[in-house]
Amino acid sequence: VGLETLLQNTGPRPFRALKVSINTLNSAWKRTGSQRRSFRTSGILSRQPLPVTKLCFSLFLSVEFQLSKQYGPVFSIQMGPQKTVVLTGYETVKEALVNQADAFADRPIIPMFQELAQGFGESYLCIGNPFETTTIMNAAVANIIVALLLDKRFDYEDPTYIRLLKLVNENIRLAVIRYSFLSLHMKFSHCIRSNQFILFATQEEKKKKTNAYFHNENLKAVVANLFGAGVETTSTTLRWGLLLMMKYPEIQSELKVQEEIAKVVGSSQPRIEHRTKMPYTDAVVHEIQRFANIVPTNLPHATATDVTLNGYFIPKGTHIIPLLSSVLHDESQWEKPHKFYPEHFLNSEGKFVKRDAFMPFSAGRRACLGETLAKTELFLFFTSLLQGFTFQPPPGTSQEDLDLTPAVGLTTSPMPHQLCALPRF
Numbered sequence: 503v504g505l506e507t508l509l510q511n512t513g514p515r516p517f518r519a520l521k522v523s524i525n526t527l528n529s530a531w532k533r534t535g536s537q538r539r540s541f542r543t544s545g546i547l548s549r550q551p552l553p554v555t556k557l558c559f560s561l562f563l564s565v566e567f568q569l570s571k572q573y574g575p576v577f578s579i580q581m582g583p584q585k586t587v588v589l590t591g592y593e594t595v596k597e598a599l600v601n602q603a604d605a606f607a608d609r610p611i612i613p614m615f616q617e618l619a620q621g622f623g624e625s626y627l628c629i630g631n632p633f634e635t636t637t638i639m640n641a642a643v644a645n646i647i648v649a650l651l652l653d654k655r656f657d658y659e660d661p662t663y664i665r666l667l668k669l670v671n672e673n674i675r676l677a678v679i680r681y682s683f684l685s686l687h688m689k690f691s692h693c694i695r696s697n698q699f700i701l702f703a704t705q706e707e708k709k710k711k712t713n714a715y716f717h718n719e720n721l722k723a724v725v726a727n728l729f730g731a732g733v734e735t736t737s738t739t740l741r742w743g744l745l746l747m748m749k750y751p752e753i754q755s756e757l758k759v760q761e762e763i764a765k766v767v768g769s770s771q772p773r774i775e776h777r778t779k780m781p782y783t784d785a786v787v788h789e790i791q792r793f794a795n796i797v798p799t800n801l802p803h804a805t806a807t808d809v810t811l812n813g814y815f816i817p818k819g820t821h822i823i824p825l826l827s828s829v830l831h832d833e834s835q836w837e838k839p840h841k842f843y844p845e846h847f848l849n850s851e852g853k854f855v856k857r858d859a860f861m862p863f864s865a866g867r868r869a870c871l872g873e874t875l876a877k878t879e880l881f882l883f884f885t886s887l888l889q890g891f892t893f894q895p896p897p898g899t900s901q902e903d904l905d906l907t908p909a910v911g912l913t914t915s916p917m918p919h920q921l922c923a924l925p926r927f
């Protein structure tokens with residue numbers, strides 16, 4: 503069975519793969535009894551660490567609130583042999599990432615992430631139905647990174663480009679399902695031409711400076727990181743946006759987002775300066791990010807020093823998961839945490855309001871490097887798309903049929919779906 507089939511299938515397959523991972527991890531859990539005991543009795547955290555089965559379900563099937571209700575906002579878990587501390591809720595995550603930013607700023611060494619940063623996995627190439635948005639959205643968003651790095655754009659039909667995009671997308675989705683599928687075949691080098699940054703880096707490489715920052719290995723890692731971090735995240739958010747507009751046509755409609763676009767932008771090209779004059783659209787884009795919650799577990803952190811959080815002593819080097827889903831759906835922060843409700847970001851006069859618990863990019867020293875770029879892209883793409891088209895479910899599918907359950911992965915994308923784009927003019 504191709505990986506494509508595995509990933510595109512909306513049925514129980516991802517869960518079967520997850521179960522395999524859980525079984526593997528549970529075996530590791532059983533094997534590490536001695537370490538578990540030492541962690542439990544070390545007095546680091548008074549609560550008993552949860553076994554890995556609960557971890558998988560709590561992290562990926564969003565029941566972490568139940569765990570935090572039972573164990574409090576700071577609890578420890580065993581990830582195979584690794585002891586890990588999970589932080590939940592806006593107050594606790596802010597206390598760690600913002601108020602004690604330096605102490606929680608390290609990244610743990612995780613072999614999977616190290617390998618992912620070095621190259622891309624093999625995959626199957628197949629261009630899907632034109633109404634399935636993954637490929638086209640990835641192509642559009644990735645061209646922004648391509649323009650930044652290479653000072654050029656790829657044609658959407660270019661086979662090299664399509665292959666690169668599929669590999670980036672697939673690797674991210676596979677990361678938590680089954681790492682062992684991955685192998686390192688694809689190298690960036692052959693599609694890199696030159697621009698200032700790459701030219702400078704390659705010149706430095708030629709000088710063979712010892713301890714130089716700009717050398718080929720680092721260059722490849724930077725390029726890989728920008729693609730890995732900057733494409734799938736933004737395009738998945740946009741795909742959620744179009745799905746939500748189909749689900750809630752009254753929000754998309756000519757009385758709401760499209761009306762504001764018509765009023766402020768008209769038929770001209772949307773620009774970022776329009777955003778401050780478009781509070782409703784701005785609120786909708788923010789709410790799409792909050793609701794879509796696309797990096798629910800955040801990236802892993804590690805403590806850079808010994809630190810005390812909420813009265814718990816956490817030693818240097820402990821793996822930390824500051825759970826973003828628990829912040830974006832924190833019941834003490836949001837009026838309707840589990841509903842799509844753009845009014846979260848509007849005051850009674852219809853003006854846009856920032857919300858402290860809006861943390862899709864995380865916070866503190868390790869917060870997303872691409873936040874400003876991503877926000878700009880999201881606004882411009884979303885506005886341009888709704889300016890030109892109205893999005894509707896395919897004939898035979900009703901609004902009620904549209905499934906907002908997220909698919910399993912390191913980032914939470916919508917379940918595969920199709921859409922109709924009706925030109926507005």
Ligand code: HEM
Nearest residue numbers: 731732735736739797801862863864868869870871872876
């Ligand atoms: C909707 C779009 C995006 C979302 C939701 C998002 C979210 C995140 C999150 C949650 C993290 C982890 C922060 C932490 O560990 O505390 C992160 C890290 C990162 N993001 Fe983004 N991101 C997005 C787009 C981008 C873009 C467009 C780029 C670059 C072009 C980018 C580059 C990075 C990099 C390089 C890191 C690692 C930062 C570090 O380790 O210090 N991201 N992002």
